Structures are given as C-alpha cells and as structure tokens.
Amino acid sequence: MTTHRESELRERMTRHWLAAEHAIRAYIAGGVRSFSDREDLLQQVALTVARRFEEFDEQRPFLAWALWIAKSRVIDFYRSQGRRPQFLSDDFLEKYAEALVERREAIPARREALEDCLEQLPDRSRKLIRLRYYDGLKMDQIAEAVRSSPASVRVTMHRIRDVLSDCVRRRMASEAAE
C-alpha cells in the first residue's frame, strides 16, 4: 500500500526530475558518443535518483545532485568499456556540470523561446530538425532522405542551430528588457 509520504516523495521527485531532465540529457550527450549508450545512461541515472532520492538535501539544487550521479555513471561507463578512452576528463566533467547548473534557472525561459523560434523556421529547416530529433536519424540517413550529401546536411544543421541559438538569445534579451 502506498503511504501518503511515499506518494508525496514521488511527486516531488517527479517534479525535480522533469525540471532537470534537459540538463541531465545534455550532460550525458556531452560525455558519451552513441545515442543508445546515452539513453541507457539516462535510464541508470533516473534509477539511481529514484533509489536514493531520500538522501537528496532539498536545500541544494537538485540538478547539481543529479549531475553528480550522472558524472559517476559516465565514468563507470568508460571503465566498463576498457579500451576506449574517456572523451572528457574527470575534471572537465566537473566543470561541465557546474556550467549546466549555472544555466538551470534560465532553462524554462529558453524552452519557451525555442518553441517560438522553431515556429519561425522555414519548412525545410523544420523538416531537417524533425528527421534528426523525431525520427532519430544520423546525418548520412538524413542526407539520403533529403537527397543531399552528408557534408551539406552537417553544415545546414549547424547553421540552423546557430539561427535558433541567436533567436533564443534575442528573445530572452527582449523579455528581460521588458
């Protein structure tokens, strides 16, 4: 039987997790190359967060705690791989986590701004973005889908992200000025 306390604890955990998930995903994507390994690691972090949530001190930012867990999972992942060297050093992983924690409060505003900016993209750019993130295609597969070369798709995707970043920055600046 689920007690009131357990259910309240789970609700708090869910709220924290949903608010932090983007940054945790970003952290893992920064540290690990393959999409499937990233998903597995995210799952492991979620599991550890759920198991150890009672240890979490509400006075501290949840994201810092979750990224501390994520860091050890990334390091464990490379250890289990044996031959393959760790992409980012332990020190850099630490700094990277700090950089994401510094950005945590702006994340909801960034998400809102990004939604608006996506609306303004030309159809072709929106299509490329969907092929990459909705269909989960790699660059060469996207190139095949749009009958282009992988090199050209890479450059185009990079430009689209630049456009989106600028748009988000402008929107947030104008919101702050109001």
Added chain:
Amino acid sequence: MISDTLRMQMDQWLDGDLSQEEEALLKEQLEALPEALAFFSDRALLHAMLAKSSLCTAPERGDLLDISITDQPADRPLVRARRAILPPWLWASFATAVCLSLISIFFLPNVFAGPAGLVRKTLAEYRSTIDRCYIVKVEGEGRIRRNRLKGRMFPTDSKLWVRGNSFVQIFDLSDDMLVWGRDQQGTVWFTIAGKSAAVFEADRVPDALQELCDLRTLDMTTLLESLLQDYQLEYAENKNGIHTIIAKPIARISNAKYGTVEIEIDARLHLVRRVTLERLNEDRLVAVISFSLDKIQQHETAFYDVRTHLVEDANVLEQGSRFGDRLELLKAFLLKMRSPQTAEINGTSEDVK
C-alpha cells in the same frame, strides 16, 4: 572567440557523427578553452531541448493547414485543407479562427494554454524515462454488458506499467498470476503464473494478441499524438490544476480505435492522471476502459523483459519454438483472461501451424 570549425565539431559530437581523429582534437580544445566549455554547454542544452520540443515530439502539421490545432470550442466547424487549394472565403474563415484563438489566448486566462497546448506539453514529458503505473478497469457499456459481453467479461482490475511504447500488465487472479508485456524492441510476451511463457517477435505478433494490446494497454504517446491529430479537444473542468479534457473524433475515420476520450492532466506536472476511452471495433462500442494513475516509480529496463517475470525452470517458448505451440499457449492465456479474443485465436491457430 572560438572557430566555426570547432563549433561545428561540437555539433557533430552531439550528433554522434564525429570521426575519432576529430574527437581527439575536440577534446583537447574543449579542455583548453574556457569559452569552448560555455558554447558546448549551451549547445548540448539546445540539442536536448530540440529533442523534447513540440516540433519533435508531436505529429507534424506538415503542409496541412489544420485549424483544429488552434484549440477551438467543440461546436466550431473544422477545416482541413491544403494551403494551395484554399479558396478566399476559407482564408477569411481561417483568419477569423486565428483571431478568435488569439482573443482566447490573450483575454481568457482559463484557456491560456488551450487543451491542445496542454496535451502537446504532456506528450513531450511522456518521452521521458519515468515509469508510470495505472490501474486499468474495463467495463462493457451497459447495453453491451447485458447483450454481448455477458459471461465473458475480463478479469477485475489490473496494474499496467508503461514507459514509452513498453508496458507490463499484471493480473493478480485468484487462481493464477497473469503477466504480459512489450519490451523496447516491440517483442510481445506473456506468462502464466511465471511457469510458462511465450514470446512473439515484433513482426510476428498474432492479430489476437495485437488486438489485446490495443484494447487493454495504454500507449500514452500514441494516444496523445492521436488526440492532437484526429480529435477536437475541449476543456471540461479545472480542479486545482487538474484539467479534464474531452476529446471527440473530428471526422469519421474508418476503423477508428477510439470514440470519445476523457483525459485528466495535471497541468503543473504535465502528467496524465486518468484516461477513460471508448474502445471501438468496426465503429461499434465494445468497451469503456479507464486508466487511473496509481504511482510513479523507476524500474530497471529489464522490468519490461519476460525473464524478469519468470520462476526458475520456467518453460519459455520463444523464437525457434513452433509457432503453433506458442499459439496454443496464447489460447490458454486468453482463456484465463476470459478474453473475447480467444475465439479469434481458435480460428487462426490451425492456419499457421
């Protein structure tokens, strides 16, 4: 100032698309340049946000001009037309509809997000990795119960765990524990008391089992996508941030699986608390199914695998076993569930042996 080449390499790394030589170069520069860390953090966040944006989690409107997406009240006519063939009067209607939507967004706080907006945001959250447990009740509609389903009703409440497209459903019956599920690869399996089990690969799931998946389980992402695409959504109630949305099919879709859907969403958590849906078969109502959120918990991915639900020395019929043997076991499983799909399997098992 960091070079465009370096910035592009970061995108390539985040896309899983960087060669090993470039990887070493990127690593070196990332660790040496503080501004590279700042850019990398922002870019990785952008990638994560794009993956969970409404563009990448909901069905695309594509080149269809779909006015239903603007959350209009249920009694307003709906228009679905391609941009190129819209006559002027339709453009005028469209403009009016957009104005009405804008008015509702800016001046009516109760419909601030609109039901489709809330469903879209909820859909984005359901791409997350959290396991949710729902209590499932299946009730035949009064008349159906008396006439057609009498004597072959499903067992009582069951618990359904869902994560994305994966699920595990547990029926704790007086005589046996029945468990069935679908893993991340789409493999569907079931066990009777954990002692015997059958596994069907994604492309070989028998129709009867597939129908049961549709009837008894809840693929929340598919349901929410379908609500956005094919339903007219209307707020019915808002109690302490829990919104009730009534969804009605916008057009007569042949062989639609669901009729009217009632869905309760916690707007703060973007969490579906309850879904009640009319299950249709060839446009006939066959059951009313309700899913009520019981708990949220984290499971290992293996929880969705058949092996987690077996006793020692269980007899498992999987790829390589005779398909007919698997169907025989499926028949026993459906009988225990007192499912109407039993009749269907009786009709097909001989054909595939």
